[in-house]
Amino acid sequence: MNWCDHKLSRLPFEPPGSGMDRSGPILTLDKVSKYYEAQNGGELLAVKEVSLGVRDREFICILGPTASGKSTLLKMMGGIEKPTLGTMSLRGEIFEDGIPANKLRNFGFVFQQDNLLPWRTVVKNLRLPLEVFHSAGHGSADRIAEMLTLVGLQDYGDVYPHELSGGMRQRVSLARAMVHDPDILLMDQPLGALDAITRRMLSHELLRISRATRKVMVMVTNNIDEALLLGDRILVLTALPGEIAFEAANDIPAEARNEAIIENARYKALRALLDDIVHAQSEAGRTAGRTGGDGE
Template sequence: MTNTTSVPAVDIHGVSRIFAARKGPGVTALDDVSLTVAPGEFVSLIGPSGCGKSTLLRLVADLDVPTSGSIEVFGKPARQARIDQDYGIVFQQAGLLPWRTVAGNIELPLELHGVGKAARRRRAAELITLVGLSDFASHYPDQLSGGMQQRVAIARSLAESPSLLLMDEPFGALDEMTRERMQNELVRICAETQAAVVFVTHSIPEAVFLSNRVVVMSPRPGRIRSIVSVGLGDVSGRGEGLRENEGFFHSLSEVRDLLHGDDAAGASENQAGARGVETR
């Protein structure tokens, strides 16, 4: 875990990512993107399919490298931050190991990094309580609902006390009621851990409810169209009633207006040469 608060959690400067194509000049997924995320800040990335949201998250996570530009996480190159375990990652699918219990899945990253059994068990117990699954520590993934599995995935991502969470549509496969409950849970968890979050979503209400700022991206090539500051107070104090707040609806409208027409524009793009390239 990185405790430094004097440097940004994430500092993206002039990043572009071009994927080579079988024929032609290649596919520009991201073009000259710059963004700074402060320690403890919750920032959502939203935009039409193919705008490069997930590509940008993968670059921050050092699962891919930019064609140009630079990325630092707590003042370190993205690769060093990955090595130092400065962030946790949660994807749309929980990705739990079916032969491990809830506790066993949460302990996995600690086990891989040589943490002793007693310390692993203590940490897993803390996190199981944090995500509200104290009665399910010995259950297996196929005994859990989709929302519960995602809670386990979030707990696993927090196992090594990261100062940053990278989340790629973690609630996208859930029904609406479960999704809203998970959003409430995530607000609570972030308040307790004080981790910064970069969160990819297609849902405008989700982005507004969770975020300090919403980054609205343009259709490919992905650029930052605008950044909306959500003036709804500290994220840690947000609850169910916020969804009826006038300011909530104002921010919804602002983000929606910025996105208006993007889906149609993105769908009409020429996809030739883009086969097999993931540019979400």
């Protein structure tokens, strides 16, 4: 059984681009690759020739086996890492060497662990991006209060992170990523460090927030249920070196994406399909690893 047949297969899904939104992409990646220096002095290819266009108001979910370069891809999109090869463009402006520093205001980044600064209260954590961007003037208190209300933590402004539960901390970090009003929210397995119940609760919370703010969101996840609940478009990466194995639009209608989504027939079908694809990629990654990793 050769699962590489799935590469760019679009049969069971509505093809990407035929969705509700036809405007041009905000952020584009054109054959972006990333090499790391490996321990043995050689080079490790983490991301291989990924091309992707992110459209306005779109929610993209990136699935993939562990160590598939998902996080690296997201970090390149957010300007934390520079691509080795390939170009990126933001609203038509083309950049050869990654997203430059003066454009990072357009992005908000949510990390896998909450990554709050433990020496700052919740309000002061939300102030951090504003301070760094030199925009912590008047009105910032209102903006911070607005964000805390959005994530339902308006009463916890003066609390230190260690006094909050894991789920609450991650909601603060979501608010922090949005406080400077970025166009694009990048989330690196934002729910990955939470227990199962909190995780499910927060994924519905995320859906509500994405609908309320209508921001572009790109989320890396290892959870298919989350991807089907949240994603307008779903990408599956291969094991290292990560390249796009499968890409398709999610055609579960918005009104069906609620607590009852697991009963939805389309959901069940897509879930089974994605499950197969992701498993096949993990399996292929393990085999390649055993035979010496010719992909490196």
